[in-house]
Structure formats: C-alpha cells, structure tokens
Amino acid sequence: MDKRLFLLDGMALAYRAYFALIRAPRMTSGGMNTSAVFGFANTILDLLKKEQPTHMAVVFDTQAPTDRHIGFEGYKANRQEMPEDLSVAMPYIFRLIEGFNIPVLTSDGFEADDIIGTLAKKAEKESFITYMVTPDKDFGQLVSDKIFIYKPGIRGGDVEIMGVQEILEKWSIDRVEQVIDILGLWGDAVDNIPGIPGIGEKTAKQLIKTYGSIENLIANSSQLKGKQKENVEAHAEQGLLSKRLATILLDAPVELDIEKLLIEEPDREKLEQLFAELEFRTLGKRVFGEEFTIAGGQALRTQQTDLFGNDVPAPPGGKSRAAGLNNKEALAAEADATAFAQAATLKTIEDTEHRYHLADSPETRAALVRLLEKQAAFCFDTETTGTDANNCELVGLSFCIEKGEAWYVPIPSDMEEAGRILNEFKPVLENERIRKIGQNLKFDIIVLRCCGVNVAGKLSDTMLAHYILEPDGRHGMDLLAGNYLAYKPVSITELIGKKGKAQGNMRDVVIETIKDYAAEDADITLQLKEVFDPLLEESGLRHLVEDIENPLIYVLAEMEREGVAIDKEGLALYSRELENDIKRLEESIYEYAGVKFNIASPRQLGDVLFEKLLLEPKPKKTKTGQYQTGEDILLRLATKHDIVQHILDFRQLQKLKSTYVDALPLMINPRTGRVHTSYNQAVAATGRLSSNNPNLQNIPIRTEKGREVRKAFIPRDKDHVLLSADYSQIELRIIAAISRDENMMQAFIDGMDIHTATAAKVYGISPEEVSSSQRRNAKAVNFGIIYGQSAFGLSQNLGISRTEAKEVIDAYFKQYPGIRQYMTDTVEFARSKGYVQTIMGRRRYLRDINSANATVRGFAERNAINAPIQGSAADMIKIAMLNIHRELNSSKLGTKMILQVHDELVFDVPRGEEEKVKTLVEEQMKNAMPLEVPVLVESGTGSTWLEAH
DNA sequence: TCGCAGATCC
DNA sequence: GTAGAGGATCTGCGAC
Structure with a gap:
C-alpha cells in the first residue's frame, strides 16, 4: 500500500x-x-x-x-x-x-x-x-x-x-524559478514582510516579472526612473532579505x-x-x-x-448571531448555520410533556372561550392555506395560556359554519383588555380581519421582540425555538411537503396532525415571549417594542388590507407603447453591433461591446470574470459609440416594463381589485420597513419614462384624492440635531436649501453665487457623509479627481466640525460598547467594529455612522404613523393611510377632507419626534401618486 | 433552483 | 495597501 x-x-x-x-x-x-x-x-x-x-x-x-x-x-x-x-x-x-x-x-x-x-x-x-x-x-x-x-x-x-x-x-507563471522570484517580492504578499516604501505589491510583482528576478531588477535599476529608481536602489538590501525570508x-x-x-x-x-x-x-x-x-x-x-x-x-x-454584513453571502451562510443548528440534537415534540387538545365541538370551544376570557394575555396562531394574508383561507386557530398546554380549533371551509365558530371567539379576540401574543401577528390579524374578526388589545410579537434584540439576525420561529428553547418544532414540510409546485395544502392535512403542529406553535411562541421579556427589560429596549413596534402592527395590517388602486388600463396602454420603443431600440442596436444577441444578457452584451466593438482598451471585469456593463460604466462610454445610449435606453425600458408596467396588474387581488403590498417590519437592520409582493417602495420617479408608472397609482374612486406627505431632508436634519453642529443647525433654522447652504460654505461664497455644479457637489457630499463615504467614493460619484474630492471634503469638515466630531464619537462609542443606537434607543450591534481586517472593520464603521441616522428617521416616521392612525380613527375621518416609502406617507382621502387631513398629517409628522432643528414636511394632493408627490 | 448582475427606490 | 456609500426588492440570465 x-x-x-x-x-x-x-x-x-x-x-x-x-x-x-x-x-x-x-x-x-x-x-x-x-x-x-x-x-x-x-x-x-x-x-x-x-x-x-x-x-x-x-x-x-x-x-x-x-x-x-x-x-x-x-x-x-x-x-x-x-x-x-x-x-x-x-x-x-x-x-x-x-x-x-x-x-x-x-x-x-x-x-x-x-x-x-x-x-x-x-x-x-x-x-x-x-x-x-x-x-x-x-x-x-x-x-x-x-x-x-x-x-x-x-x-x-x-x-x-x-x-x-x-x-x-x-x-499564469512560466517556470518554477519564476515563482520563487515572485516569492521574494517586496510588499506584504508573503506573511507581511514589509516592502519598500513607495513600491506596492502589484508594482513589485510586475517589475520582478519584467526583469526576471529581484537580483536582475536591482542590477538594472539604472533603467528605472524617478521615485521608482530611488526606492529600488535605496532599499535593495531589504528586497533581497525579503526574498531570502520567503524562500522555502x-x-x-x-x-x-x-x-x-x-x-x-x-x-x-x-x-x-x-x-x-x-x-x-x-x-x-x-x-x-x-x-x-x-x-x-x-x-x-x-x-x-x-x-x-x-x-x-x-x-x-x-x-x-449574524455578522454586521447584510449581504447575500452572509444570508446564505446564515441559512447554512441555521441548518447546522437545526440538525443538532434538539428536543422535539416527542421528548416533551405537553397537553395539546382539540376543541372541535361547541362544548369544548365554549369551555376554551371561558378559560381565555379570564386571562390577562394569551398566545394565538392561525393556520391558513397560504402565506398571502389577503388571499388565503383560515383553516384553524390555536391558543395557549401556559407552557405545555394548548388548544387547536379547526375552522371548516363552509363559510357559514366558519363564521359561527369565529363568532364564538370574537369576545376574546376582540377584547381590548386581553393582550395577544404571537409570532408575526400582522399576518394573523389580517387573516382574521378578512374573516370579519377585528383583533384588539395590546400585542406582543415574538418576531419583533427578537428583531429589536438582534436586528441583524433572522427571526423565524423554528430558528428562535432552536436557539432559545433548544427545541425543534414539527416542520411544516412534514405536513405539506417541500416548497414548490408539489407543495400541498393545510386543508388536506388530517386534523390530528395539524393539532400538534398548530398547538405546538402557540406553545413555543408563548415560551419565547417569556424568554424575550426579561431580555428586553434588561437591555432597556422594552419601550421600543411596547410603544412602537407592537402597536405599529395594527397600522401596517390596516394599510396592507386597504391596498391601493391601480389604473390597469393605463398600464396596459403604456406597456404597448414601451413594447414598440423596445423593438425599435433592439433593431438599431443589432444594426450598430452587426450581430443579433441577447441585449438583456450582461455577458453577451459585454462581449459585443468590448470584444467586437472594442469600446475600451482595458475594460473592467466583475469578480466572475465577465465584463462590467453597469449603468455607470456605460455612461462613460456613451460618447464613444451611439450604440451605448441605445443600450441604456433599452435597459431602462425593459426594466420598467417587466418589473412595473407588466407586473403590477398581475398583483391585483381579484377579491378587492386592489394591490396589497406586504410590509416587513423585521428585515432592515436599521429599523426601516421594507415592502414586497409587490415592492411599492421602489416605484420609479427619477426619469420621465419611469414617472409614468406613478400615474397608475390612483385614488379608490373619483370622490377621493391621493395625498402624499414627505419629510424634507430628514436624515440631514437628524445628523445636524444629533451632532449639534452649529453651522448645519443654523442653516436649517434659517430655512435654507441645505445643499446650497453647504456649497456656499464649502466654496466660501454667498448662497446666491452658488452654481448648479457646486450645489451638486455639495449635495453629493451631504449624502456621502450619511453613508460614511471616502474621498475615493466621492470622486467616482462626481467624476472629479481624488484631490479635488478631498479638498471638498476637507472644506466640508472645516465648515461643519460637529459632523466630523459626531463621526469619530459614534465609531468610538461603537468600539467601546459594541453597538450604536438611534435617538429612540434602537440598537444595532457591530461586532466587527474592532476587527483586525481593515475592510471588515471599515464596513462596521460606516454602519456605525449610518445606522443611528437612518434608524432615527425610521423611528420618527413610525411614531408619526402611529399618531396619525390614532388621530384619523378618533376624528372619524374617512381617510386611509395606504403607503409608506421611508420618508413619505400616502393617503387615500375623501374629497372635502383634504385640508383637514393635510394639516393633521403635517402636524403629526413634524411633531412625532421633535428635534433641535425644524422638521419640515411637504405635502400635496392629486388624482395620481405622481401629481400628489 | 440559485447566484450574479443590474435595475429601481429612499 | 486594503476597498471604495447606508438600507432594501425584483428580474432575467445562465450554470447546475
């Protein structure tokens, strides 16, 4: 052997x-x-x-x-x-x-x-x-x-x-000897042996490759010039030592x-x-x-x-817990880690003592209701035929009041019978005195609302509790059960099969099996709540869930259920128009290229642009080796060949058509005739909401063709109008307020256009003298600041030199010294405490803030700067939404809040209420979370979202 | 089915 | 010298 x-x-x-x-x-x-x-x-x-x-x-x-x-x-x-x-x-x-x-x-x-x-x-x-x-x-x-x-x-x-x-x-190395020479390169490629000052790793490699060896390079240093020559000669000895140390x-x-x-x-x-x-x-x-x-x-x-x-x-x-990076890689890895945790030896329903009852007769249900009525709080969960709360059927309800004991109430598909059973539970579900505990309660609330049950009372959502405790993590029940209770719940796939076409339906599962699954869910959720409550209390985060996140569930549930009206015919018309434009562009692109190819394939497009038309001598490549053809790259090429502009236009129209114009009408709910987005309250680590199915937070507005889509968002009928109200420069106002930078605060107090004011300060001129390009630069810096951008990033963004970008940034910090102070203070705070927080105390943990890896650490530092700003803005609009919702209800107005887009709220307003609602909304938004600078809200009304905005 | 690139928004 | 703006979602392509 x-x-x-x-x-x-x-x-x-x-x-x-x-x-x-x-x-x-x-x-x-x-x-x-x-x-x-x-x-x-x-x-x-x-x-x-x-x-x-x-x-x-x-x-x-x-x-x-x-x-x-x-x-x-x-x-x-x-x-x-x-x-x-x-x-x-x-x-x-x-x-x-x-x-x-x-x-x-x-x-x-x-x-x-x-x-x-x-x-x-x-x-x-x-x-x-x-x-x-x-x-x-x-x-x-x-x-x-x-x-x-x-x-x-x-x-x-x-x-x-x-x-x-x-x-x-x-x-791409020719000989073994050459490898050995490269091993002796200068720079930190080999175990951080310090290199020659002024010559980088890449340059060193290149030089050594050109001359064959370090010895040759040193011998021929006279062929070099300038600084390079100086450095090579001055540090020749060090270079040889590097080689000796790196040679095996x-x-x-x-x-x-x-x-x-x-x-x-x-x-x-x-x-x-x-x-x-x-x-x-x-x-x-x-x-x-x-x-x-x-x-x-x-x-x-x-x-x-x-x-x-x-x-x-x-x-x-x-x-x-997840690392600070919130990218796909981290998420995918996290899924792996979850699988890892789940595969471990956790307790299951087999190993625990439990009493799960079926309440499927009038008597057993009545007894259950009597028991629930006596409680100050109970946990409940719904079982349905799908995951779209606005478009699924209720199959059953489960309740739990104490660890280990839970009830399952089947709801038959017969509408009348179902209605009767639900009526039996209204006295407890609609009881304002009783707190409701659940995992992702918004879903259950909407489902029940569709069945005519209006859930009331204070809420405790375990998903949101965990979101507040660990905003970067995931908050699925199975995961939480595994991590906090060392318990593995019955898997949904065991009941209805894997995701995909073959997936079955909750309706088809035998009741005895659902009983265990559903009762267990309620049981587990209650246990999780008992784990999270003290954790929230200890870390001083209880008020966030109690005063903001949990109450907001009702607001979002109502917005989602309400939905928004879409002008289907308008979109159909526009779709045909786009279709024609796209065809025309396609033809001209094929003609320019001299070949037919799939323009929507970045790979094929890259080949045509850079291998056939040779638009760039040294085209950039992505990490997977294909040519980059992103918008920024193409824009720089636009002057070189007419095809480029056509490609850009093609891309824009294609995106518009497939993502919005054609997709939106398909999302119309047949039952309500409206589009119901879903707001996710627990994904964005900064505290923002997100929207999906469809995402109504990224409807185009920047370009003229894109804006057309907004015309399709309309009031419910001709007796209503849309009202849109948005915060003006809210993130900059927040940074001004928390940094207490005098100059920036003053600019806001004086009611100035902040970008013009910034430009005036940075360039040392009067606001009237600010040119449009100066304002654009200032605006870019203002935004860059919020995200922790570097001089390099700014120069890339504005197409100016790095030196110039640095000058602008230096001038900026000179004029706004408080901002720079805020940035260093925040990073310092994160370093010592391990987290940063918003004005309302919402936290984001930054474990990488002390990382030895500069890239990872840099990411954490930018997060440290950005999270309090973006998060405070999110807190503010959430509070405003709560207050507006409350005021609209108590003043018996017919207005409905229908959309939230981070700093904007959209309402469906009955004609005649416009003025009243406008005042109400603006006041509540302004005063939601007072800052030491004025908070400005701009609003408008119209018969489309575009007009209102 | 999944990752990537590229598009949209604030 | 590193990498190079924070937070999201959706679509089509292309490899598997």
Missing part, C-alpha cells in the same frame, strides 16, 4: 478558516467565535475521510520572532496582531488536533513551510507520496507532489487537488522519524468533550456516527473580551 504523508500548515489553515468565515454569521458558543475551530475540524475530517492518508502531521510556525523572522524590525512592527477571536480559538484548535491524535510539529526558528519542505524532501527518499495542505495564497506547495487547496466553507472545505503544473497555469528551505535542521507520523484512531473521549463544549453537534455525528449527542457535555462559558481585555457586551441573550 502507498505511504501517503499529509503535512498541514497549521497557522495558515487556521487563519484561512477564520478569515473565510469572518463574513459569515458567527458560530458562537458561550460568546466565543467557534467558526475557525469548525473550519479547521472540517479540513482534518475531509482529509481523513476522502484522501486515506497513512501519515499526517500539523506544522505550526513558532509565533515568537526567530532567526527567520528576526533582525527585521519592520517584520515585528508590520506583522498583524492575531485577531482576538482567533487567538481565543487557538487553544481549541490544538485540543482538536490532539483529539484526532495527530502529531504537532513546531517550526522552532523556521517557517512552517521550511519544515514541510524539508520533510517532504526527506519523505520522498523513503518513497512516500507527500501532500501539502495549505490555503491557496501560499506558494509553498511547490515542494510537494500534490497540492491541496483548501477553501473553508461553513459546511467544511472543498478540497481541490492540483498538480504543480496546474498551479503554474492557474497563476529544503534543508532545515529537522530530526524526525516520519514513520512516527502514522495515523492513529482519534481519542474519542477528548473529542467528545471538545465537541460538547463547542456545541458541534453535526460535526460530532460526522466523526462518531448518528448516535452522537452532546447532551452529557457541558457548554462552554467564556466572557468575550476586546483587544484591551475589556469585556465586550454580548447582545442580550444573543446565542448566535
């Missing part, structure tokens, strides 16, 4: 596992980030299972500066501190390796690569096949026969085996009998204990088989500290 030796570069793999997972939600146990340990464990497991090694060792760099590192002051200075999370994880990684019974070698004065290189050479003589396992950024693999490129993922790594030849091809040794003094690295059985006891501490349930199962459970183990409890040893506050009750 072959002797197969696997040598793992321990530190590199640990770092790689850590950084690869850094963007993913943190897998935590007792506050410790366990993702690096998890990634490492998966590497070992993958190798053991898939590659059948016979011998194995993990090699670690000696962390203390040594011969190979020493004598190089800059090395120490530049070497990044090991991230706190990772250094906490390292002891666990060592225990893991020990548990697997794999020998650990330390490099003792050398790089791990040197030891591996030397061993590989030695092993070759003893007829081993040697494999080096290291992440792809390291070049050290070149000394082994095969190379593993390990890409950690949350479910373990994809291990890819490449031969040396393939590596050379992959990196094959003759390190390592005494070792390779046969001793023979693989042994893992130490079951040690691994079990470790997996129990870290709550690695699925991993445990992979190692020890399905029967593995961590029930006997003790969960880890360590207090998280920051770099200075101070305690970092964990979010209230936060057991696991």
Whole structure:
C-alpha cells in the first residue's frame, strides 16, 4: 500500500478558516467565535475521510520572532496582531488536533513551510507520496507532489487537488524559478514582510516579472526612473532579505522519524468533550456516527473580551448571531448555520410533556372561550392555506395560556359554519383588555380581519421582540425555538411537503396532525415571549417594542388590507407603447453591433461591446470574470459609440416594463381589485420597513419614462384624492440635531436649501453665487457623509479627481466640525460598547467594529455612522404613523393611510377632507419626534401618486 | 433552483 | 495597501 504523508500548515489553515468565515454569521458558543475551530475540524475530517492518508502531521510556525523572522524590525512592527477571536480559538484548535491524535510539529526558528519542505524532501527518499495542505495564497506547495487547496466553507472545505503544473497555469507563471522570484517580492504578499516604501505589491510583482528576478531588477535599476529608481536602489538590501525570508528551505535542521507520523484512531473521549463544549453537534455525528449527542457535555462559558481585555457586551441573550454584513453571502451562510443548528440534537415534540387538545365541538370551544376570557394575555396562531394574508383561507386557530398546554380549533371551509365558530371567539379576540401574543401577528390579524374578526388589545410579537434584540439576525420561529428553547418544532414540510409546485395544502392535512403542529406553535411562541421579556427589560429596549413596534402592527395590517388602486388600463396602454420603443431600440442596436444577441444578457452584451466593438482598451471585469456593463460604466462610454445610449435606453425600458408596467396588474387581488403590498417590519437592520409582493417602495420617479408608472397609482374612486406627505431632508436634519453642529443647525433654522447652504460654505461664497455644479457637489457630499463615504467614493460619484474630492471634503469638515466630531464619537462609542443606537434607543450591534481586517472593520464603521441616522428617521416616521392612525380613527375621518416609502406617507382621502387631513398629517409628522432643528414636511394632493408627490 | 448582475427606490 | 456609500426588492440570465 502507498505511504501517503499529509503535512498541514497549521497557522495558515487556521487563519484561512477564520478569515473565510469572518463574513459569515458567527458560530458562537458561550460568546466565543467557534467558526475557525469548525473550519479547521472540517479540513482534518475531509482529509481523513476522502484522501486515506497513512501519515499526517500539523506544522505550526513558532509565533515568537526567530532567526527567520528576526533582525527585521519592520517584520515585528508590520506583522498583524492575531485577531482576538482567533487567538481565543487557538487553544481549541490544538485540543482538536490532539483529539484526532495527530502529531504537532513546531517550526522552532523556521517557517512552517521550511519544515514541510524539508520533510517532504526527506519523505520522498523513503518513497512516500507527500501532500501539502495549505490555503491557496501560499506558494509553498511547490515542494510537494500534490497540492491541496483548501477553501473553508461553513459546511467544511472543498478540497481541490492540483498538480504543480496546474498551479503554474492557474497563476499564469512560466517556470518554477519564476515563482520563487515572485516569492521574494517586496510588499506584504508573503506573511507581511514589509516592502519598500513607495513600491506596492502589484508594482513589485510586475517589475520582478519584467526583469526576471529581484537580483536582475536591482542590477538594472539604472533603467528605472524617478521615485521608482530611488526606492529600488535605496532599499535593495531589504528586497533581497525579503526574498531570502520567503524562500522555502529544503534543508532545515529537522530530526524526525516520519514513520512516527502514522495515523492513529482519534481519542474519542477528548473529542467528545471538545465537541460538547463547542456545541458541534453535526460535526460530532460526522466523526462518531448518528448516535452522537452532546447532551452529557457541558457548554462552554467564556466572557468575550476586546483587544484591551475589556469585556465586550454580548447582545442580550444573543446565542448566535449574524455578522454586521447584510449581504447575500452572509444570508446564505446564515441559512447554512441555521441548518447546522437545526440538525443538532434538539428536543422535539416527542421528548416533551405537553397537553395539546382539540376543541372541535361547541362544548369544548365554549369551555376554551371561558378559560381565555379570564386571562390577562394569551398566545394565538392561525393556520391558513397560504402565506398571502389577503388571499388565503383560515383553516384553524390555536391558543395557549401556559407552557405545555394548548388548544387547536379547526375552522371548516363552509363559510357559514366558519363564521359561527369565529363568532364564538370574537369576545376574546376582540377584547381590548386581553393582550395577544404571537409570532408575526400582522399576518394573523389580517387573516382574521378578512374573516370579519377585528383583533384588539395590546400585542406582543415574538418576531419583533427578537428583531429589536438582534436586528441583524433572522427571526423565524423554528430558528428562535432552536436557539432559545433548544427545541425543534414539527416542520411544516412534514405536513405539506417541500416548497414548490408539489407543495400541498393545510386543508388536506388530517386534523390530528395539524393539532400538534398548530398547538405546538402557540406553545413555543408563548415560551419565547417569556424568554424575550426579561431580555428586553434588561437591555432597556422594552419601550421600543411596547410603544412602537407592537402597536405599529395594527397600522401596517390596516394599510396592507386597504391596498391601493391601480389604473390597469393605463398600464396596459403604456406597456404597448414601451413594447414598440423596445423593438425599435433592439433593431438599431443589432444594426450598430452587426450581430443579433441577447441585449438583456450582461455577458453577451459585454462581449459585443468590448470584444467586437472594442469600446475600451482595458475594460473592467466583475469578480466572475465577465465584463462590467453597469449603468455607470456605460455612461462613460456613451460618447464613444451611439450604440451605448441605445443600450441604456433599452435597459431602462425593459426594466420598467417587466418589473412595473407588466407586473403590477398581475398583483391585483381579484377579491378587492386592489394591490396589497406586504410590509416587513423585521428585515432592515436599521429599523426601516421594507415592502414586497409587490415592492411599492421602489416605484420609479427619477426619469420621465419611469414617472409614468406613478400615474397608475390612483385614488379608490373619483370622490377621493391621493395625498402624499414627505419629510424634507430628514436624515440631514437628524445628523445636524444629533451632532449639534452649529453651522448645519443654523442653516436649517434659517430655512435654507441645505445643499446650497453647504456649497456656499464649502466654496466660501454667498448662497446666491452658488452654481448648479457646486450645489451638486455639495449635495453629493451631504449624502456621502450619511453613508460614511471616502474621498475615493466621492470622486467616482462626481467624476472629479481624488484631490479635488478631498479638498471638498476637507472644506466640508472645516465648515461643519460637529459632523466630523459626531463621526469619530459614534465609531468610538461603537468600539467601546459594541453597538450604536438611534435617538429612540434602537440598537444595532457591530461586532466587527474592532476587527483586525481593515475592510471588515471599515464596513462596521460606516454602519456605525449610518445606522443611528437612518434608524432615527425610521423611528420618527413610525411614531408619526402611529399618531396619525390614532388621530384619523378618533376624528372619524374617512381617510386611509395606504403607503409608506421611508420618508413619505400616502393617503387615500375623501374629497372635502383634504385640508383637514393635510394639516393633521403635517402636524403629526413634524411633531412625532421633535428635534433641535425644524422638521419640515411637504405635502400635496392629486388624482395620481405622481401629481400628489 | 440559485447566484450574479443590474435595475429601481429612499 | 486594503476597498471604495447606508438600507432594501425584483428580474432575467445562465450554470447546475
């Protein structure tokens, strides 16, 4: 049998596992980030299972500066501190390796690569096949026969085996020697060896490639000019040292009998204990088989500290939590993590004592109602035939008043019978005295409203409670049950099948099965409420759910149920018009291009523009390697070829037609004849609402053709008009108020146009003298400030030079010193507290704020600056909505609030009420959350949304 | 079915 | 030197 030796570069793999997972939600146990340990464990497991090694060792760099590192002051200075999370994880990684019974070698004065290189050479003589396992950024693999490129993922790594030849091809390198030369490059490509001041990594690589080697480059430095020449000559010695340090040794003094690295059985006891501490349930199962459970183990409890040893506050009750990044990658990874958590050994309905009753007779129902009537609060849930609250059928109701006991009330499809049963429950559901507890109550409230039941009383929504506690996380019931109750509810897919065409219907499930599922939901929700209440109290967040989020459920439910009228015929007409325009554009584009292709395919379009028409010598590519054809890129090309403008127009019209003009009429509810969007109250981490099915918060307005769509939003009939009221510059007013910057506050107090005022200050001229381009620049800075934009971003945005952008920004901060102070203060606050907050105290946790990774940290810093501003604006309009809703109801006006678009509210107003409502709305919006600067609201009415806005 | 790119909004 | 504006949703393409 072959002797197969696997040598793992321990530190590199640990770092790689850590950084690869850094963007993913943190897998935590007792506050410790366990993702690096998890990634490492998966590497070992993958190798053991898939590659059948016979011998194995993990090699670690000696962390203390040594011969190979020493004598190089800059090395120490530049070497990044090991991230706190990772250094906490390292002891666990060592225990893991020990548990697997794999020998650990330390490099003792050398790089791990040197030891591996030397061993590989030695092993070759003893007829081993040697494999080096290291992440792809390291070049050290070149000394082994095969190379593993390990890409950690949350479910373990994809291990890819490449031969040396393939590596050379992959990196477009010609010869092995050349790789060695590149290894000796200047810059921080190799383990942060400091480079030559003034010559970057890329430039250095290029230069070395051109000259063949560093030695050649130095010898020919006279061919260079200017600063480059100076730098190369002045720091030649350092460059050579870099090369020497980065060159892999094959003759390190390592005494070792390779046969001793023979693989042994893992130490079951040690691994079990470790997996129990870290709550690695699925991993445990992979190692020890399905029967593995961590029930006997003790969960880890360590207090998280920051770099200075101070305690970092964990979010209230936060057991696991998403990182600050809210992008698709994070969400996808989070889904994985959720699956990971769910697959673990959680209690289920089988393991718990419960009394779930069926209340399906007049007597049992009456008894239930009598019981509910006596309660100060109860938890309830509805079962329906679908997820569209405005377009589904009620199948049953479940109730719970105490942990472990719940009732299920089936509702038959016969309307009359259903009505009778619901009437029995009206006295409790409509009872204002009784608090209602639920998960996503807005859905239940709308469903019941459609059945003629008007739910009343205070609300406690567990989804919103968790949203307030952990705004970046997800808030599904199954997830919450798993994380907070260590419980796995009956899965909906067990009842009605997987999502998709084949998915069944709640109506078809036998009542006994629904009973368990539904009663359990109510039971779990009640238990969650009991967990969240003290957490909200402790962290001082109770008022947010109690005074804002929970009451807002009623407002949103009513808005959603109300819906908005759409001019279907108008849209149909416009669709035909667009169709013609698009056809014409298509033809002309084909003519310009000389070829027919799919213009809607960015890939095909890129090929035509940059490979056929060659519009750009060095076109930008996306990370997947196709040409970028985004609007900003095309706009810059517009002068080069007429085809570009046509493409831009084509894109715009295509988008308009498919997303709005053709899609909206299909969303009209057949029952009401109106479009009912759905507001999600728990997705945007800053506190904003979002809208979907359809999204009515992104109806076009910027361009003339787009605006046409707004004409299709109309009052319910000719006796009504639309009223639109929006906050003027609300985010800038908020930043002015919370930063208390005198100049900006004064500009608002004086009622000036803020962008003109800013331009006047920045350019040191009077407001009258401000040109339109100066105002545009000022406006861009004002917005950039809100988002934490850099000089680079501003220059890109405005098409000006970086120097110019920097000047504008510097002048800006000189005029508004309070704003700069706010920015540094907020970031500082986030650093010490771990979160930022809005005026109303809504929090956003920023775990990455102290990250050693500049990119990740930068993201957290921009979030720190933006979240309080965007979030305060969200708080303000939510309060306004609550107050307006209350006032409209109490004053018996016929006006309905129908839309919210972040800083705008739209109402359907009976003719004759316009003036009254306008005053009411403006007053309530202005006074919702008084600031120390004036809050301005602009409103208008019209027979379409466009006119009103 | 899913990720990506590109579009829309505030 | 890094990457390069915060928050969303929807659509079509193209790989799987």
